[in-house]
Structures are given as structure tokens and as C-alpha cells.
Amino acid sequence: MPRLIHDKTTWFTYAQLGLWGFFLYGFGPVVPLLRDEQGTSAAVAGLHSTGIAVGALLGGALFAPVARRLGRGPTIWLGLAGVAAGVAALGLLRPLPATLAAVAVIATFGMLVVSGVNVVLTTHHGPAAPAALTEANAACAGMGILAPLVIGAAVNSGHGWRPVMAVEVGLIALVAVAALAFRVRLPKTFPAAAAAGGPAAGAPAEVTAAASAATRAAHRLPRAYWIAWVLMSATGSIEVCLSLWTADVLRSHAGLGAGSASAAVAAIVGGMFVGRLAGGRFALRWPPVPLLLGALTVSLAGFALFWTAPIGWLAVTGLVVLGLGNALHYPLAISIALTVAGPAADKAAGWSSYSMGVGFGIAPVLLGWVADGVGPHLAFLLLPGFLAASALLTLRLSRALRAARPTTPAGGPVLSAPGRG
Template sequence: MPHTIKRDSYFWLIALQSSCVTFFLGAFGPSQALLRADQNTSLTVAGLHGTSMGVAAILAGYANSHLVHKFGRSRTGWIGLAIFSFGVIIFVASKPVQLTILAALFAGFGVSVVINNFVTSLTAHYGKNAAYMVTKANAIGSVSFVLGTLTVGLIADSFREFWRIGILALLPFALYLFFFRRDKNEVEHIPSEEGPQGGKLSAHFWISLFGFFCSIATEFAISFWAAVLILDRTGASPAISTLVVVAFGSGMAIGRWFGPAILKNIEIDSQIKIYMSTQFVGFAVLWFSHNLTISFLALLVTGIGVSSQFTLTSLRLIGLSDGRPDLSMGKSSLAAGFAIGLSPFVLGLLGDNLGISRAYLMVPVLSLISLLVIQFIPSHVEQEVELQK
């Protein structure tokens, strides 16, 4: 008989920590065009901010299991949020491009540390109900993502020179979480005598990690270059780019909020296949469309398809890690870092040589690889049917 689970104070703390960093990620996209204009840099130089975020995710992947071993998941999450906040302050306050790229490295490192421990903390807290609750928490983060995009976009539209203030809006909220929502009576973490989680991982894990890489690569290829594809196909104004990110982010929020309830009786691997198929259909319509309205709707559907892939494929990897979730999330962060750094760059390089439309055929190829990995390497991650209070 299904039992009832609820969003307790721990759920809200972890979800809201994650929302701080997703607000920045939502603001980061539209801020690049504004920052490039302020700094008068080329597209290649401006793109180094995204590359810096990818490098940061790789560094966080190497550091994750060591930080968790020394400080515990809870304190590591706060350390990540502190480093992230430092990076955001430097990013907003700095004018030279060298400093903003460095700031993106600090902010990106903090983002990855927070997200890594977001997944493992909720997985440990909810056990077999993790897929449902982690995805629900991700939905809250998606709303924050859209708010970040809208905040910077609307401020820039009305008060061009003050757009950076929009990014700073997350800092008071981070301070509120630390001083008023943090559990001040938590049990002191004692590092394990066995050291950080380590050891060899199975071939199935590594193949599945490559599938995870392909999945993340499709998400960032779409989020970075979808605006260019729509401009190329429809001839719309460049000002549409912010709305494109909102459509994609809104689709992710919808998928993360309603998907778990709709698919709760379906095993995790099958859920991933449904999400990937939805992404494939939405992207196909987007690629063929020459109509702006249809393109927006297609991007919304694509966002729904992308929405829970990170969460569910991360849980797959944890299930294949032989009880080493922190090690698994560290490897996931490494793969995500390479995907974030390489995917938009390779797509842009192909776009310069083949045109953006042909270059975008890279996305369904990566999606197909991810789907085949899920098909031929089942994870057998258990999931209970649950109801929500």
C-alpha cells in the first residue's frame, strides 16, 4: 500500500539552497550579451565565461568526495554556497573581462558543489522516494531559473546600466537561509576512518556516465544556441533571445513539477526514456519550424523533455556505484563539466563551418546515444509508489 511522504523542513532547505544557484544560472545566459557589450569583447572571448563554468564543474568533481569526507554533506553544501556567493559578488562588481571570467570560475565551482550535495542529500534523506522528491525540488529550482532570466532581462530593458543588480538579488536570500533556516543542532560530522569514497567503478557505470555526458551536452547545446537557431529559421529580432531561454526554462519547470506525479508508477529507466523521447519530438519540431510561435512551443516541449534527465540519470549512476553516492556525484560533476565546456563550443564551431541548422543535428545524435545506453544497461534503481502531503 502506498505511503505518504511530505516536503519537510530539510527538503525546503536543500531545495532553496539549490534555487539560489539556479537563479544565477537563469540570469547568466542573458547577462552574457550585456556583459559582452559592456566589455566590448568578441564572441570567442565572451564565451570563455561559459568555458570557465565548465572547468569549475570539473574541479568540483575532483573535490567533491574529499570535501564531503572532511566536512559532511550539510557543511559542504554551505561551503559551496559561500564560494558561489563570493564569485557572484566579484562577477557583478568587476569590469575587466579577466576578472569576470575568474569570477565565473568561483561561482561555477560553488554551483557544482551545491548541486552535487543537493542530489546526494535528498537521496540519503528520502531513500527509495528520492526520484520523486529530487525532481520536485528541481522543479522549484526551475522556477528560480526563470525568475533569474526575467529579472535580468526586465531590468536591462528598463534600466540598462543597472542589470547587474538583478543578479545580486539572490545574496540576501542566501544569507536568510544560512542564518534562519540552517539546522543549528545538527550532529557534528566525524570523517570516516576509511577516507573519502573511492575505488574502482564498474564498466556499466562508466558507459552510463558517457550516456549522462551526452544527455547534459544536449541540454547545454540547446540552452546556449537555441536563440541562434530560431533567429536563423524565423528571422526574428535578436531581442527574442531572453524569451527563448524563458520558454526552455518554463518547460523544465513544468516537466519537473508534474512529471513525477504522472510517471510515479513507472520505473526510473522507463521514465528517462519517456523524457528523452519527448525531448526528441520537441527538438524535431523546433529544427523543422520556420514559424516563431511553433518554435517557442517546440522549445517548451523540449524543455519538458530535458527537465528530469539530470536528476534521473544521476540517480541511475548512484545505483550503479555500489553504494558510493558521493564518488558517483563527483564523477557526474566531471562529466557535466566536460559537457558544459565542450558542447556549446563544438556546436558553435560546427555552426561556423556548416551553418547552425546542420550543426544542430549533433543534438539528436547525442540524444540517441543516451537512449541506447539506458536501453542496454538497465540500472534497476528501485522506486516506490508514493503520495504527497
């Protein structure tokens, strides 16, 4: 079984991703407050989500060339500096065009952070990378629980949401100072073996095989990567639709008031936090593909409970279960995508950001368009469709990984057992 070692590099990359999570999960509660300040409609305020999608696309395009020039560790710090500047601008500026631009800047630099952390953890931990990425995203979700609480406390105390942006800047500065104090230097490039294209020793057989195929392709992204990319778009669509529309369903179908419905959305993030903490252990024992299928099944069960529940507490319980399943979608998919990319991991990490842009830019608009016709409760039946598509893509991904498995000199398949150490 692979062993996950928590060294200084690991802990600081967890902290860096958590800083991005503080903004990402905290921005949802800010959008209605911005709408009230700016006197805009819900649709116009929703353009801030589009700004995040545009920033994700820009950040994805920039990551590979910036990482080649500066190195991966410095690119992460550059991303955090850009996030700090964008967050400061968001807290100081009030006109709609200015806040839209600030959000796009934050997302652009945020994607440098996300892509850099994903690649650093993948190359640093080898066969234990799925567990490391799962724990890193647990840190992200944990900060996602904290951010709305801080925003709520600031608003209730009469200070508004804008001072909370200073908290984000302060946290980034604190982590940077701690990195200097503890002399943490994040790796800039692949270790020598990985740079040569060799898969990590002890990696699951299916993933190791696909990594070897990627090496032979000389920095081209293999078919398995693109299947994982579409998979991340599908699972990302589930997450963004839940974050934007769950409160409406809780109000219209489960009988919760507006305030309670908004607060109850945190149940999803809470479930994701717990699921990722536990999922890190599971990822050390089970190969990614069957574990991902199990997570999708848990998500479907949680959705069924949430969607059918006629009372608030039961619907919220369903959201917790849904979050437990959703917890593993992205970490497992991105770990497979970066592993099969082999020496093209920087390029793969940049392109993976586009899947987030697709999720933020298309899925909420589609669900909103359907909701205008049939109401939010019936429109949410699109989510089981996304889950079914994700399951089919996972099965296709499994076949693609098996097809890339190397053979012995005699032409027979390699018989190493997948996913067990």
C-alpha cells in the same frame, strides 16, 4: 509505491539548489551584456562558459574530500558561501580576466552545492529519491525562469545587470538565516544502514540490485555508474547547446527578431519547470529507465517541431515540448548513478560534476564549429544524434542494472517487481 515526505530537510535542499539555479540560468543573458561592456568578440565572451566548465571540474574533484572532512550538510553551506563571494566579485569587477576567474570560482563552489544536494536527497529519501531529485531540479528551473526576468527589469530600468548579483547574495543570506531560525541541520553522513552499504527498503529491483553489487565492490564505482555518467554527459550536451544556440536558429529559420528570439529561449526552461513538477509524481510510479526513455522520446518530438517550424510561435511551442522532455534527463540519470554507487556516493557525486564540465566544454564548441560551415539550423541536427546516443546508453544502462541483480541462494533471479510500491 514509494512515498515522498516533504520535511524541513527536503524543502531546504530544494531551496539551496534553487539558489544555484538562479545564477546558472541567469548567467546566459549576462554574457552578451558582458561582451558589450568589455568590448570583446562573441568567441572571447564565450570563454565564460569555459570558465564554468573548469569550475565544474574543480568542484567535482573537491566534493568527496571536503564532504569527508566537513560532512555533506556543511559542505553545501560552504558551497553557497563560495557562490556568494564569487557572485559579489562578478558584480564588482570589470576586467575580462577578473570576470573569468569569478565565474570559475562560482562554478567550483556551485558544484559543491549540486553534489551535496544530490547525495543528501538520495540518502534521505531512499526509493523516493528520483522524485525528490526531480522536484529539486524543478526548483532550480523555477529560479531559472525568475533570474532572466529580474535581469531584464534591472537593465530596462537603467541600473544594468550588476545589481542583480546583489539579489543572489541576498537570497543566499535569507535562506541561511531561515535555516538558523527553523533549526534545520542537514545530515552529514549516510544513515547507519546506508553506511553499511545496504540499499533502501522498497527501492526498485533493478536499482537495488546494482546498489548491492556496489556494496560488494567496497566503494568502487560499478559499471552501471559509468554508463550513467556518460549518459549525463550526452544529455547535458543537449541542454547547453540549446541554451547557447537556440536564439540563432529562431532568428535564422523562424523569423524572430533578436530580442524576441532571446526571450523565447525561456520557453525551454518553462517546459523544464513544468516537466519536473509533474515528473516528480511519475517518478514515484515508474522505474527510472523506462521513464527516461519516455522523456527522450518527448524531447525528440519537441525538437522535430522546433527544427521544422517556419514560424516563430510554432517553433516556440516545440521548445516547450522539448523542455518537458529534457526536464527528466538529469534528475533520473543522477538518481540512478548515486543509487548504484552505494557507499561510494560522495565519490560518485563528485565525479558526476565532470559530466557537466564535458557538456559545457566540448558540445557547444563542436556545434559552433559545424555551424560555421553549414549554418546554425543544419548544425542543430547534432542534437538528434545526442538524443539517439542517450537512448542507446539508457538501454545499455538497463542491461547493466539487470546484470547486477542478485540471485536467490539456489541461483535463480530475484522475482520482485521493479519500480512499484
